Amino acid sequence: xxxxxxxxxxxxxxxxxxxxxxxxxxxxxxxxxxxxxxxxxxxxxxxxxxxxxxxxxxxxxxxxxxxxxxxxxxxxxxxxxxxxxxxxxxxxxxxxxxxxxxxxxxxxxxxxxxxxxxxxxxxxxxxxxxxxxxxxxxxxxxxxxxxxxxxxxxxxxxxxxxxxxxxxxxxxxxxxxxxxxxxxxxxxxxxxxxxxxxxxxxxxxxxxxxxxxxxxxxxxxxxxxxxxxxxxxxxxxxxxxxxxxxxxxxxxxxxxxxxxxxxxxxxxxxxxxxxxxxxxxxxxxxxxxxxxxxxxxxxxxxxxxxxxxxxxxxxxxxxxxxxxxxxxxxxxxxxxxxxxxxxxxxxxxxxxxxxxxxxxxxxxxxxxxxxxxxxxxxxxxxxxxxxxxxxxxxxxxxxxxxxxxxxxxxxxxxxxxxxxxxxxxxxxxxxxxxxxxxxxxxxxxxxxxxxxxxxxxxxxxxxxxxxxxxxxxxxxxxxxxxxxxxxxxxxxxxxxxxxxxxxxxxxxxxxxxxxxxxxxxxxxxxxxxxxxxxxxxxxxxxxxxxxxxxxxxxxxxxxxxxxxxxxxxxxxxxxxxxxxxxxxxxxxxxxxxxxxxxxxxxxxxxxxxxxxxxxxxxxxxxxxxxxxxxxxxxxxxxxxxxxxxxxxxxxxxxxx
Amino acid sequence: xxxxxxxxxxxxxxxxxxxxxxxxxxxxxxxxxxxxxxxxxxxxxxxxxxxxxxxxxxxxxxxxxxxxxxxxxxxxxxxxxxxxxxxxxxxxxxxxxxxxxxxxxxxxxxxxxxxxxxxxxxxxxxxxxxxxxxxxxxxxxxxxxxxxxxxxxxxxxxxxxxxxxxxxxxxxxxxxxxxxxxxxxxxxxxxxxxxxxxxxxxxxxxxxxxxxxxxxxxxxxxxxxxxxxxxxxxxxxxxxxxxxxxxxxxxxxxxxxxxxxxxxxxxxxxxxxxxxxxxxxxxxxxxxxxxxxxxxxxxx
Ligand SMILES: Cc1cc2nc3c(=O)[nH]c(=O)nc-3n(C[C@H](O)[C@H](O)[C@H](O)COP(=O)(O)OP(=O)(O)OC[C@H]3O[C@@H](n4cnc5c(N)ncnc54)[C@H](O)[C@@H]3O)c2cc1C
Ligand code: SF4
Ligand code: SF4
Ligand code: FES
Numbered sequence: 001x002x003x004x005x006x007x008x009x010x011x012x013x014x015x016x017x018x019x020x021x022x023x024x025x026x027x028x029x030x031x032x033x034x035x036x037x038x039x040x041x042x043x044x045x046x047x048x049x050x051x052x053x054x055x056x057x058x059x060x061x062x063x064x065x066x067x068x069x070x071x072x073x074x075x076x077x078x079x080x081x082x083x084x085x086x087x088x089x090x091x092x093x094x095x096x097x098x099x100x101x102x103x104x105x106x107x108x109x110x111x112x113x114x115x116x117x118x119x120x121x122x123x124x125x126x127x128x129x130x131x132x133x134x135x136x137x138x139x140x141x142x143x144x145x146x147x148x149x150x151x152x153x154x155x156x157x158x159x160x161x162x163x164x165x166x167x168x169x170x171x172x173x174x175x176x177x178x179x180x181x182x183x184x185x186x187x188x189x190x191x192x193x194x195x196x197x198x199x200x201x202x203x204x205x206x207x208x209x210x211x212x213x214x215x216x217x218x219x220x221x222x223x224x225x226x227x228x229x230x231x232x233x234x235x236x237x238x239x240x241x242x243x244x245x246x247x248x249x250x251x252x253x254x255x256x257x258x259x260x261x262x263x264x265x266x267x268x269x270x271x272x273x274x275x276x277x278x279x280x281x282x283x284x285x286x287x288x289x290x291x292x293x294x295x296x297x298x299x300x301x302x303x304x305x306x307x308x309x310x311x312x313x314x315x316x317x318x319x320x321x322x323x324x325x326x327x328x329x330x331x332x333x334x335x336x337x338x339x340x341x342x343x344x345x346x347x348x349x350x351x352x353x354x355x356x357x358x359x360x361x362x363x364x365x366x367x368x369x370x371x372x373x374x375x376x377x378x379x380x381x382x383x384x385x386x387x388x389x390x391x392x393x394x395x396x397x398x399x400x401x402x403x404x405x406x407x408x409x410x411x412x413x414x415x416x417x418x419x420x421x422x423x424x425x426x427x428x429x430x431x432x433x434x435x436x437x438x439x440x441x442x443x444x445x446x447x448x449x450x451x452x453x454x455x456x457x458x459x460x461x462x463x464x465x466x467x468x469x470x471x472x473x474x475x476x477x478x479x480x481x482x483x484x485x486x487x488x489x490x491x492x493x494x495x496x497x498x499x500x501x502x503x504x505x506x507x508x509x510x511x512x513x514x515x516x517x518x519x520x521x522x523x524x525x526x527x528x529x530x531x532x533x534x535x536x537x538x539x540x541x542x543x544x545x546x547x548x549x550x551x552x553x554x555x556x557x558x559x560x561x562x563x564x565x566x567x568x569x570x571x572x573x574x575x576x577x578x579x580x581x582x583x584x585x586x587x588x589x590x591x592x593x594x595x596x597x598x599x600x601x602x603x604x605x606x607x608x609x610x611x612x613x614x615x616x617x618x619x620x621x622x623x624x625x626x627x628x629x630x631x632x633x634x635x636x637x638x639x640x641x642x643x644x645x646x647x648x649x650x651x652x653x654x655x656x
Numbered sequence: 657x658x659x660x661x662x663x664x665x666x667x668x669x670x671x672x673x674x675x676x677x678x679x680x681x682x683x684x685x686x687x688x689x690x691x692x693x694x695x696x697x698x699x700x701x702x703x704x705x706x707x708x709x710x711x712x713x714x715x716x717x718x719x720x721x722x723x724x725x726x727x728x729x730x731x732x733x734x735x736x737x738x739x740x741x742x743x744x745x746x747x748x749x750x751x752x753x754x755x756x757x758x759x760x761x762x763x764x765x766x767x768x769x770x771x772x773x774x775x776x777x778x779x780x781x782x783x784x785x786x787x788x789x790x791x792x793x794x795x796x797x798x799x800x801x802x803x804x805x806x807x808x809x810x811x812x813x814x815x816x817x818x819x820x821x822x823x824x825x826x827x828x829x830x831x832x833x834x835x836x837x838x839x840x841x842x843x844x845x846x847x848x849x850x851x852x853x854x855x856x857x858x859x860x861x862x863x864x865x866x867x868x869x870x871x872x873x874x875x876x877x878x879x880x881x882x883x884x885x886x887x888x889x890x891x892x893x894x895x896x897x898x899x900x901x902x903x904x905x906x907x908x909x910x911x912x913x914x915x916x917x918x919x920x921x922x923x924x925x926x927x928x929x930x931x932x933x934x935x936x937x938x939x940x941x942x943x944x945x946x947x948x949x950x951x952x953x954x955x956x
Contacts, residue, residue, distance in 0.1 A: 057705070058763060059801055060713045074781075115780035121772030121837065123790045123797060130784035148794065154712065155797060166771030178767055186763075209752050238707040272684020278710050383710055386729055388684070497696040541701025544668060545753040548700030 018481055021214045025051040027459045028203055028216050030190050030245065031224030033061035034153075034448030035428025035455070037160035038113075039222045042456025044167050044182045048463060051216060052164070053185045055208070055240050059161045062226050062238055062429075063448065066153025067281035067379065068137055069145030070449070071442035072110035076131040078326070081142040083107040084622050090443060091623075092307075093139045093337050094407075094436020095577045096592055096631040097258070100615040101414035102434040106443070106450050113449035114146050120166070122159040124148055136286040139337040139440040141311075142326075150281050150379045156445055188214060190244070191553055192480040193221060193252040193424070194472050200252070200423030201470040204480045208550060211543025213481055219469045220459040222417075223249060223410060223426040224452065230554075231562045232403035233508040236268055236279040242554035243561030245430035249410045250560060250605075254419040256598040257432040257610075259408035259561075260568035261578035263439055264513045266341035268402025270359035275387045277402040280362065280380060282441045284397075285334045287376050288323055289364040291345070292396070293353035299360075300333035303344035307630045308336060339438045339577050342401040346513055349400065359400035365393055401513055405444065407435045407578055408568070411597060414613075417455035423462060423470070427455035433595075437577025487552035493538025496552040503530055503558060511566050516582045520570040527563050534559045563605045564598040571596055571607055589633040657682055658737055662690060664702070665744040668753045674742065681732045687743065688716055688727040691755075703754035711869055714802030718755045719744045724804040724867045746807040747814075762803050765823040769830055770848065773841035789838040796833035796878060798870045799826065805864035805874055811857045822854035825864035825874045831855075832878035849882050858883075 027043040029036045032054035043050040054061060073086040086107035091098055114132065118124070124146050125133040134143040148155040168178040175181075190205035202217040225245030229237025246256055267280040285291075293299050301319075304312045312333045313319035319332035334341070345360050354360055364373055370393035374381055377392070384390040384397060409432030410419050417425045428448045435443060487493070510523035534556060539549035574588040575581050594609045620628065620640065629637065662677045677698055679690055688706055695702050707713040709728045716727040721742050735741055749757040775783075805825040812818050828849060835845035849855040864874045872878075 056707055056713075056715060057759070060707050060715050062707070064713045064800075065708050065710070112780065115783075118783045119774045119780050121774075121834075121840075123785075123794050123837070126785055126787040126790060130786055133787075148797070151712070151798065154800065158797065158799075162771055165767050165769075168767060169771055209756075209758075238709070238713075240707065273682060274685040274689040275709070379712070386711065386731070387686070389733075495700060497700060501696075539700065545703035545756050546701045547695055547703060 018213060018485075020477065020481070021212060023051065023214070023216050025049050025216060025218045026463045027051075027220045027222065027456070028053065028218035029222045029224060029456070030203065030248070031061065031222075031226065031428065031430070032056075032058060032184065032186075033063035033224060033226055033428060034156055034160065034445060035430075035452040036061070036222065036224030037157070037164060038449050038452030039224060039425075039427055039456035039459070040182060041160065041163055041167065042453045043222075043460045044164075046457065046460035048181075048460045050182050051185060051218070052182065053188050053190055053203075053205070053216075055189050055244075056187060058184050058186045059157055061157060062240060063153045063157045063445070065236075065238070065279070066156070066445055067150040067279065068283045068286070069135055069147030069152045069442050070110070070114055070156065070445035071137065071140060071144045071440065072114040072134075072146055072446050073107060073142075073144060074111045074114065074132060074134065074146070075142075076127050077134040078142040081144060083111075085141055086110070086144065087619070088622055089140050090440060091436070092627075093438050093440040093443070093577075095438060095587060096436065097261075097576065097595070097612060098436030099414055099433035099613055100619055101613060102451070103436075104619065105414060105454075106434060106447055109450045109453075110446040113446065113453065117156065117159050117449075120159045120163040122155055124155070135283060136326075136331075136335065137441045138282050138285065138335045138341070140442065145286075145442040147283070150283055150377055152445065156448075185214070189550065189553070190248065191484050192476075193248050194476050194480070195252050195421065196470040196473055196476075198253070198422065199470045200421060202472045203248075204477060204484075206484055206543075209545055211546065211549075213484060215472070215477060217469075217472050219466055220423050220425065220463050222455045222459050223419075223424065223430050224428045224448075224455070225430045227406040227429045228558065228561045228565075229403045229406070231503060231507045231558045231565075232512075233504045234268065234277040234401075235403040236265060236277055237403065242558045244554065244557045245426065246409060246561045246564070247557035249419060249421075249424065249426065249430075250564075250598070250600045252421050252424060253599075254421045254424055254426075255411040256408060256564055257411045257595045258437070258568075259406075259432075259564040259598055260572050260596065261407035261435075261437045261576075262403060262565065263338055263405040263407060263578045264342045264401040265404035266338055266345050266401055267362055267397075267399040268404075269383075269388065270355070270398050270400040271357040272388060273357075278383070278387070279402065279404065280383075280397060280399050281377070282338075284362060284364055284377060284380060285332075287364070288367045289334070289362050290332070290367065291334055291341070291399075292361045292363060293348045294355060294361075295353055297353075299348055299353075300336065300341065300344060303340060303347070304333050304336065305340060307627075308340070312336065337438055337440065337577075338404075339580070342513060343580060345399070345401055354400075355398050357398060357400075359398040361396040362399045363396035365391075365395055370394075405429065405439055406565075407437060407439055408432045408565070411595075412451075415454065416458035417451050418458060418462070425455040425459045425462075427451040437579060483556075484553065487537055487539040487549055488543065488546075490536065490538045493536050494533060496537040496539060496548055496555055499530065499533050499537055500551060500555055500558070503527075503534075503555070503562060506530070507562055507565070511562070511569055514580050514582050515569050517570065520566055523566045524563070524570065527559065527566060531559055531563075560600070560605065567605055567607055568596045568598060587631070589631060589636075592631055593633065593636075658732075660690070660732070660735065660738065661740040662694065663740055663742040664691075664694070664754070666702070666754050667751065669751055672751070672754075674744075676740075685732045686728055687720055687725075687730040687732065687741065690732065690741075691727060691743070703752070703756045705756050712800060714800035714869075717746055717802045717804050717807065719746060719807075724807050726802060726804070726869050729869060746803070748807040748809075748812055749803075759803050761819060762801070762806055762824070762826060765827050765853075766830070768823070768852070769827055770834075770842065772834060772837065775839045775841045778839070783839060785838045792836045792877070793833045793838075795872055796829040796836075798872055799829060800870060801826065802869060804867045804869065808863045808867045809858075810861060810863065811854075818854070818857060822857045823852075825858075825879065827853055828855060828858070828882060829872060829874055829878040832882050835882065846882050855879070855882060 026048035075081040090103045171180040187208040194202040223245040228243030229235035229241040313330040322329040410426035510519040574591040706716040711729040831849040
């Protein structure tokens with residue numbers, strides 16, 4: 001495996017006078033969202049000296065924006081719910097491409113992880129008998145999302161942040177220093193991982209505030225950096241989402257899977273233009289909101305795909321009864337998985353039944369009394385009132401698809417969250433496999449907790465297993481410093497904003513919701529042309545809090561991750577979940593057996609197909625044979641009928 | 657499309673100046689959009705913090721025409737055509753560069769706040785709480801840590817010397833939140849607020865409530881009840897509920913009423929979590945402290 005992570009070795013000679021702040025930790029957690037903080041808590045509980053690094057201030061990570069809730073089969077609202085039902089829903093949502101073992105662990109452990117938050121001080125909304133209340137969400141068979149109004153992410157991140165503080169207080173009491181065991185490095189961006197002899201040795205980056213270089217020496221690193229939405233023009237994601245973790249992992253020699261699968265959330269705001277993309281939570285639909293086109297038609301009934309036909313209502317009457325009597329009625333088609341709804345809206349708009357701004361109507365005003373809307377969806381009410389001057393208790397909202405989440409990510413071992421590079425772990429949105437080709441709403445917050453914990457735990461164990469720590473090589477440090485300072489030291493170069501906007505253009509128009517072969521080929525060509533331009537942008541100004549410079553460095557990550565997405569999308573000749581090919585409009589069971597693995601060879605993105613881990617019999621048995629027929633190949637189905645010894649693949653799958 | 661002059665403070669800890677930029681503004685835009693346009697077209701190194709662009713993360717706090725605001729929630733349509741918009745960094749915290757300030761004061765204070773104490777004997781999954789009981793604390797947990805309330809509070813706004821002793825409104829609601837948490841095992845939250853957080857410095861000017869983008873009734877629902885209970889001793893939920901059935905003008909201590917006694921109210925009838933001000937809504941702030949009917953907690 002490559003041990004020199006610097007792909008841009010052509011950077012200018014490092015300056016001798018550059019002073020580098022150095023820190024030594026046992027476990028370095030890159031990312032202070034739900035996954036990172038949960039990992040850090042676990043590493044600290046295992047007694048490890050832990051650093052948490054974040055591009056923004058403590059408590060501002062993307063997780064703060066999550067609205068709907070965290071999925072966990074606690075069965076508080078409907079006692080029929082349990083991990084097996086949750087597992088089934090997750091696999092269905094991901095169209096069976098999920099790493100089954102991750103989906104299994106997730107479904108089993110999510111309730112414990114959510115309950116644990118209460119012991120840290122979280123206050124979820126309650127049921128009548130005082131338990132954590134749970135709400136309906138697209139793709140979940142029962143009400144399953146633990147929530148706090150529509151600000152669940154805020155509750156989650158604040159709770160974890162406060163737990164970190166409480167651990168720091170314990171350390172202060174014991175050792176006299178808040179930062180004796182856990183320290184948060186806020187507004188600090190990591191630009192490269194340092195790998196020595198194939199193993200993690202540390203990481204390097206800069207403080208956004210001062211522009212100074214900082215080096216961390218640590219044998220174990222947990223990546224928890226989130227996604228890459230900023231490569232798109234219309235996105236619900238913030239500036240932090242530039243695919244840093246994906247790119248760091250690639251450059252360190254790790255692999256990415258499922259990069260062709262991006263989730264376009266069906267309901268982003270479409271008007272006014274400046275807020276285009278900002279999310280309208282799915283709870284609007286879960287709580288009764290319906291989608292209509294400009295002809296006033298509730299069009300989702302026309303878009304129920306065959307695989308879901310039996311679970312969704314066929315008439316408006318039945319759909320409406322479901323809200324009060326879910327046991328005897330089928331759910332409204334507005335609650336289909338996100339990819340289906342996004343495609344349906346796209347189709348309606350294309351057919352000329354959309355609003356002038358290119359959206360459709362999402363209406364709760366005619367469905368719920370104003371007080372209920374205010375109580376259940378307070379932040380949506382504010383968002384529309386303040387940003388669009390729309391009163392959602394009186395008027396419908398205008399919505400359309402927005403780039404929201406990347407299912408693809410760093411390939412990890414399901415049980416330990418370990419990547420291919422010893423010492424490197426990944427959890428949260430930056431990791432891949434858990435959600436297959438499409439993530440269900442609410443499954444991310446629980447994913448952060450379940451795999452954040454596992455990553456922290458196994459990173460700590462890995463540190464214990466080492467007899468000596470890999471040393472950081474000075475040449476690697478010098479090369480990394482050169483890369484960081486390059487955009488500031490170039491005499492000539494393009495404006496990073498201009499190059500970024502072009503990159504967004506390519507991704508938005510050529511690698512969007514509906515993909516076509518010739519467009520993907522063109523995208524790859526244009527990305528290749530952009531690459532040298534990205535490598536030669538120039539940032540004006542100095543080193544103190546200079547956003548142009550920061551963007552120049554983030555671009556380096558966005559471009560390589562975009563290339564992974566485009567190449568994988570071209571390769572996969574079928575439509576599944578978050579990947580829709582106009583020229584291959586159906587699911588192909590043969591493709592379900594394959595993940596596309598991206599790696600860097602030199603500075604070239606390379607794709608290798610790899611079999612999807614095989615689900616063991618006892619998990620397959622949770623599904624109807626008739627349902628499995630929709631996903632599995634005839635050979636796989638035939639195997640199911642054979643006596644049980646022949647499924648030896650199950651255990652092998654576990655080690656993936 | 658309209659044109660505006662943006663007068664933006666540029667500089668760092670060593671000083672700076674207001675620089676004027678002519679900029680185009682499209683329909684529906686907010687101040688943050690315009691700052692981003694400046695970055696993309698005129699001054700790529702303009703430092704500004706932001707994350708969510710939807711009023712959820714509390715990163716983009718600054719002073720717009722002198723008022724502490726979230727830049728992502730301040731719509732350009734609230735300014736007159738062609739009006740000059742002046743954007744400056746938060747005044748209470750040291751400037752790092754341009755519109756970015758060093759808010760570490762707040763994180764330091766947050767770190768000193770004793771954490772939630774889990775109730776002994778209850779295992780994860782065994783917590784039972786009623787919705788009405790969690791709602792009071794939930795109001796305070798809406799806080800997005802934008803620190804606008806901290807910025808506006810006159811106790812520290814121009815008084816660096818008060819900073820060590822005074823934690824500020826963000827921390828008072830945190831204390832109140834834990835005090836009202838149905839299962840928090842500590843019983844000394846209010847004493848802590850008084851003795852360690854400097855609750856006594858607050859003279860209920862209510863400026864913090866005025867600027868809170870989450871509309872948290874910081875003064876009425878947190879500070880006043882905390883102050884009261886510092887004096888009254890243990891908090892009694894029955895009394896609290898009982899109080900809710902009065903209308904504001906029936907309250908014994910209502911400003912404008914005959915009594916000049918200490919205000920015993922903490923909550924007034926309101927249709928949502930977060931009540932109105934006991935001083936009425938027709939008053940401009942800050943109020944001169946002499947005219948307050950609130951009696952100061954004695955600092956000894
Ligand atoms: C508007 C919105 C609503 C959502 N609603 C829901 C929901 O209801 N339910 C649900 O389950 N999911 C929801 N999601 C998805 C979910 O919020 C995210 O997938 C999840 O929060 C990601 O968490 P994370 O811990 O992986 O990363 P994040 O919370 O995004 O944290 C990433 C962290 O990594 C840091 N970082 C990144 N790069 C670097 C670097 N180079 N150096 C140092 N630090 C770095 C960042 O600063 C940040 O601290 C929503 C997403 C959005 C955008
Ligand atoms: S009410 Fe108290 S805390 Fe709030 S701004 Fe006034 S003095 Fe500060
Ligand atoms: S209480 Fe309100 S103003 Fe103060 S930090 Fe929280 S959200 Fe901001
Ligand atoms: S950017 Fe998040 S509150 Fe303004």
